[in-house]
Amino acid sequence: MAEPKTKYDRQLRIWGEQGQTALEKASICLLNCGPTGSETLKNLVLGGVGSITVIDGSKVEPGDLGNNFMVDESSVGKSKAKCVCQFLQELNDAVKAKFIEEYPEVLIETNPSFFSQFTLVVATQLGESSMVKLDRICREANVILIFARSYGLTGLSVSEHTVIESKPEHFLDDLRLNNPWLELKRYAETIDLDVSDPVAHKHTPYVLILVKMAEEWAKNHDGKLPSTREEKKEFKELIKARMTALDEDNYKEAIEASFKVFTPRGISSDLQQVIGDSCVEIDSSSSDFWVMVAALKEFIENEGGGEAPLEGSIPDMTSSTEHYISLQKLYQAKAEADYLVIEQRVRTTLKKIGRDPNSISKTTIKSFCKNARKLKVCRYRLVEDEFNSPTVPELQKYLTDEDYSVASMFYVLLRAVDRFAANYNSFPGQFDGLMDEDISRLKTTAVGLLNDVGCNGVTLTEDLINEMCRFGAAELHAVAAFIGGIASQEVIKLITRQFVPLSGTFVFNGIDHKSQLLSL
Amino acid sequence: MAPPSTAEDSRSRDLDKLLLRAGNLVGPTFEPGPGLRDDLKEYARVLVVGAGGLGCELLKDLALSGFRELEVIDMDRIEVSNLNRQFLFRLEDVGKPKAEVAAKRVMERVSGVNIVPHFCRIEDKELEFYSDFSIIVLGLDSIEARSYINSVACSFLEYNSDDSPQEETIKPMVDGGTEGFQGHARVIMPGVTPCFECTIWLFPPQVKFPLCTLAETPRTAAHCIEYAHLIKWDEVHSGKAFDPDDPEHMKWVYDEATKRAELFGIPGVTYSLTQGVVKNIIPAIASTNAIISAACALETLKIASGCSKTLSNYLTYNGAAGLHTKVTEFVRDKDCIECGPGVLVQLDTSITLQEFIDLLEEHPKLLLSKASISHRGKNLYMQAPPVLEEMTRSNLSVPLFELMGKVAKDVVHASGTTTKNDKKTSCLRKLRVIFEGVDGITDMDTAGEA
Numbered sequence: 027m028a029e030p031k032t033k034y035d036r037q038l039r040i041w042g043e044q045g046q047t048a049l050e051k052a053s054i055c056l057l058n059c060g061p062t063g064s065e066t067l068k069n070l071v072l073g074g075v076g077s078i079t080v081i082d083g084s085k086v087e088p089g090d091l092g093n094n095f096m097v098d099e100s101s102v103g104k105s106k107a108k109c110v111c112q113f114l115q116e117l118n119d120a121v122k123a124k125f126i127e128e129y130p131e132v133l134i135e136t137n138p139s140f141f142s143q144f145t146l147v148v149a150t151q152l153g154e155s156s157m158v159k160l161d162r163i164c165r166e167a168n169v170i171l172i173f174a175r176s177y178g179l180t181g182l183s184v185s186e187h188t189v190i191e192s193k194p195e196h197f198l199d200d201l202r203l204n205n206p207w208l209e210l211k212r213y214a215e216t217i218d219l220d221v222s223d224p225v226a227h228k229h230t231p232y233v234l235i236l237v238k239m240a241e242e243w244a245k246n247h248d249g250k251l252p253s254t255r256e257e258k259k260e261f262k263e264l265i266k267a268r269m270t271a272l273d274e275d276n277y278k279e280a281i282e283a284s285f286k287v288f289t290p291r292g293i294s295s296d297l298q299q300v301i302g303d304s305c306v307e308i309d310s311s312s313s314d315f316w317v318m319v320a321a322l323k324e325f326i327e328n329e330g331g332g333e334a335p336l337e338g339s340i341p342d343m344t345s346s347t348e349h350y351i352s353l354q355k356l357y358q359a360k361a362e363a364d365y366l367v368i369e370q371r372v373r374t375t376l377k378k379i380g381r382d383p384n385s386i387s388k389t390t391i392k393s394f395c396k397n398a399r400k401l402k403v404c405r406y407r408l409v410e411d412e413f414n415s416p417t418v419p420e421l422q423k424y425l426t427d428e429d430y431s432v433a434s435m436f437y438v439l440l441r442a443v444d445r446f447a448a449n450y451n452s453f454p455g456q457f458d459g460l461m462d463e464d465i466s467r468l469k470t471t472a473v474g475l476l477n478d479v480g481c482n483g484v485t486l487t488e489d490l491i492n493e494m495c496r497f498g499a500a501e502l503h504a505v506a507a508f509i510g511g512i513a514s515q516e517v518i519k520l521i522t523r524q525f526v527p528l529s530g531t532f533v534f535n536g537i538d539h540k541s542q543l544l545s546l
Numbered sequence: 547m548a549p550p551s552t553a554e555d556s557r558s559r560d561l562d563k564l565l566l567r568a569g570n571l572v573g574p575t576f577e578p579g580p581g582l583r584d585d586l587k588e589y590a591r592v593l594v595v596g597a598g599g600l601g602c603e604l605l606k607d608l609a610l611s612g613f614r615e616l617e618v619i620d621m622d623r624i625e626v627s628n629l630n631r632q633f634l635f636r637l638e639d640v641g642k643p644k645a646e647v648a649a650k651r652v653m654e655r656v657s658g659v660n661i662v663p664h665f666c667r668i669e670d671k672e673l674e675f676y677s678d679f680s681i682i683v684l685g686l687d688s689i690e691a692r693s694y695i696n697s698v699a700c701s702f703l704e705y706n707s708d709d710s711p712q713e714e715t716i717k718p719m720v721d722g723g724t725e726g727f728q729g730h731a732r733v734i735m736p737g738v739t740p741c742f743e744c745t746i747w748l749f750p751p752q753v754k755f756p757l758c759t760l761a762e763t764p765r766t767a768a769h770c771i772e773y774a775h776l777i778k779w780d781e782v783h784s785g786k787a788f789d790p791d792d793p794e795h796m797k798w799v800y801d802e803a804t805k806r807a808e809l810f811g812i813p814g815v816t817y818s819l820t821q822g823v824v825k826n827i828i829p830a831i832a833s834t835n836a837i838i839s840a841a842c843a844l845e846t847l848k849i850a851s852g853c854s855k856t857l858s859n860y861l862t863y864n865g866a867a868g869l870h871t872k873v874t875e876f877v878r879d880k881d882c883i884e885c886g887p888g889v890l891v892q893l894d895t896s897i898t899l900q901e902f903i904d905l906l907e908e909h910p911k912l913l914l915s916k917a918s919i920s921h922r923g924k925n926l927y928m929q930a931p932p933v934l935e936e937m938t939r940s941n942l943s944v945p946l947f948e949l950m951g952k953v954a955k956d957v958v959h960a961s962g963t964t965t966k967n968d969k970k971t972s973c974l975r976k977l978r979v980i981f982e983g984v985d986g987i988t989d990m991d992t993a994g995e996a
Binding site: 036118455 | 558559560563567571603606611626627630636655657727731763766828829830832835837839843847856857858865866
């Protein structure tokens with residue numbers, strides 16, 4: 027056995043031990059193991075998910091050898107689920123790989139409770155009516171669901187789940203220069219910006235320069251910080267005037283970072299929305315996430331004085347080692363103090379709703395506090411709602427927008443081919459010889475679909491309708507690998523609860539790669 | 547159209563829809579039919595450069611996209627840390643050449659596909675080797691290697707007298723790259739779309755820490771590590787080169803960095819971070835590699851078959867926050883040293899090959915040292931290997947004009963080393979040599995040369 031730390035080194039550098047642990051605990055169910063499904067799982071098995079269950083009722087045909095790497099000559103006539111599962115197991119023996127030879131549509135109809143055992147279901151190449159049913163099943167069972175579909179040179183990927191906490195990676199640092207706390211102010215007081223030693227002068231970190239300059243400004247402006255354009259400009263000029271040499275990088279950094287002083291105090295509107303959510307009224311059945319949000323809300327309204335808990339880290343900046351380390355410690359101490367308050371509030375809250383006060387771990391609360399500023403709650407519509415009543419003005423806008431029109435027409439056509447298949451028992455262009463007939467039928471179907479959702483007066487281009495029939499429901503390997511790659515990426519984001527999962531429907535445009543994310 | 551009859555035919559069930567049927571949104575050369583499918587199998591030869599995260603995916607994708615004749619070149623051996631994404635490798639393969647194992651695995655699974663592996667440096671191959679391929683696909687993680695392949699592909703490019711590129715000399719490249727959740731895929735048609743060098747600014751050189759910060763005011767764990775690696779190592783091991791692949795060396799740097807961090811009270815030095823900083827490790831995951839490779843393979847199929855329009859010409863992908871893709875149509879640099887008509891060098895007919903080589907070292911646009919020179923596929927002088935050097939040495943005292951068959955102007959290729967960002971790199975330059983005072987020179991040849 028390879029040392030897992032070495033094997034997973036390149037991904038641990040992205041999602042860390044915590045993310046990896048989450049992956050290793052996850053159980054993933056795949057519906058249909060054509061190339062789209064097989065490629066999705068391949069990427070997840072390599073990354074070390076806990077277990078996979080492959081569901082497919084079909085046998086391997088010679089045609090499958092041309093687009094699926096997980097089957098070979100010896101597989102023809104055998105269960106596809108079994109063959110794919112075997113190959114996937116070869117990739118990583120740390121993963122538990124199972125298969126069930128059954129058609130997903132049958133399971134959805136006859137055994138809906140089957141799906142509740144999984145963390146997440148990836149449903150590939152599934153028709154519209156099965157998607158709608160599966161979405162309901164998974165929502166009720168609180169199982170995350172991802173749809174992925176490859177179709178000729180197009181395809182789509184959608185994630186379906188009710189609520190998710192997300193933590194964007196790239197976020198402005200949390201320095202509190204617009205609202206320094208007592209200890210930071212006191213430390214700044216010990217510094218003399220006009221120190222005569224040039225070495226000390228050029229090694230005063232910009233954090234301290236800005237705290238002091240902001241205080242000086244506030245003193246002369248009724249306690250207010252710069253807010254108008256002129257004031258901001260003047261503030262920067264004042265910083266510049268304190269430079270004693272041209273090569274003082276710390277002052278240059280201070281000027282560049284001066285906007286951090288101007289930023290309004292308090293929490294972002296996104297966070298405001300989270301703590302204003304009705305789920306904050308918690309009861310015994312509330313999730314750990316909302317229990318922590320409730321504690322966070324109390325903190326912001328009381329000890330925090332309108333601010334979220336401090337994150338506690340500082341970026342690198344020109345500084346003497348001594349100042350930098352002292353600042354680092356100051357920020358860490360404040361973050362730790364904030365965390366302790368929130369932890370206490372979480373424990374009290376848990377007790378109040380009749381749960382074990384220690385049921386949420388310190389690590390979880392700590393990570394919650396560290397990311398508190400960046401919390402975001404996304405809510406997703408039921409697939410059925412999107413299908414039956416998409417946001418028509420949005421759809422109309424997409425269809426007529428230069429950048430979005432091809433992707434959104436593909437979206438309409440991808441839905442139209444399912445309706446077509448329900449009516450004619452085959453996909454348009456699936457068989458040679460019926461092309462002309464299928465083209466006009468697909469056109470009629472697509473127009474009917476647009477009318478049904480109330481999107482009138484939009485024409486789909488003939489070229490795309492023709493293309494769609496030319497595709498004839500082909501599952502090309504390269505397109506499947508692309509869509510499968512995206513599906514696996516979204517699985518990772520949803521399971522590690524890091525990064526921001528895609529919201530809406532991603533429509534792949536394999537013609538000129540002008541793919542788009544649609545929210546309907 | 548007859549339904550597929552043999553097992554061989556039915557294998558391309560899905561691909562046939564695109565290759566056999568006419569379409570409106572296709573390339574200008576698209577001629578659908580079974581002949582196209584057969585041509586792809588028989589005549590399209592694709593080289594995959596790199597058998598790593600992208601290369602493994604590319605070989606699989608291309609083998610399942612109708613291509614039969616593939617070759618792959620990579621100088622690396624398999625490491626344990628490859629296994630989280632380079633899916634053609636198993637634990638028992640660690641230590642074996644990547645190109646060889648990758649080729650074998652894909653051939654085992656996709657019958658009929660022929661993949662020739664090359665376990666060597668890209669610079670070890672002659673120009674002829676690269677000229678044989680219909681398309682070159684790049685799955686690399688270094689700017690230097692991309693630059694080199696780019697210069698090779700551009701060296702084949704010839705121009706008509708009206709400065710339009712000669713179609714048959716265009717060597718298409720498809721290039722992919724990833725870092726974490728981000729990546730890019732691009733199509734390069736030298737002479738038509740911007741080459742790697744035209745848009746070299748897309749890859750800014752890496753920011754290094756100033757030495758005085760490392761020596762005097764370290765603040766972060768990375769500063770301590772780089773101090774141990776760049777300053778302390780040389781102080782202690784006089785003359786002994788640091789080898790990032792030697793675990794003893796890495797351990798030494800880690801220990802020194804830890805000591806320094808303790809001295810300054812700096813937190814965060816770990817072995818993993820030490821490796822990351824010293825080896826400049828780029829985080830890599832399976833999904834991004836799969837996505838970018840798939841886009842590259844799809845473009846390769848489209849270029850070779852014309853079955854759909856191609857990417858024009860640069861796709862950026864970011865999957866960290868939501869999902870963003872963007873297509874940018876970059877423009878060529880008309881004066882590009884690589885894909886332009888060539889660097890103009892005007893010479894006297896009396897100048898010898900040795901004098902010419904010396905001149906290249908001084909030439910401000912070239913600064914090329916230790917150049918080997920070839921003309922129309924013939925080696926005029928080779929610096930290495932010794933056998934070739936000996937064979938060609940006598941040419942050094944012969945005037946270049948004579949060696950080139952006394953033509954008024956022609957293109958020669960010079961390969962040597964140049965210094966870029968304080969780093970020596972191999973490079974290949976196309977030179978438009980014009981002999982002064984020889985008939986047949988028109989104004990047009992020198993026009994445009996500032």
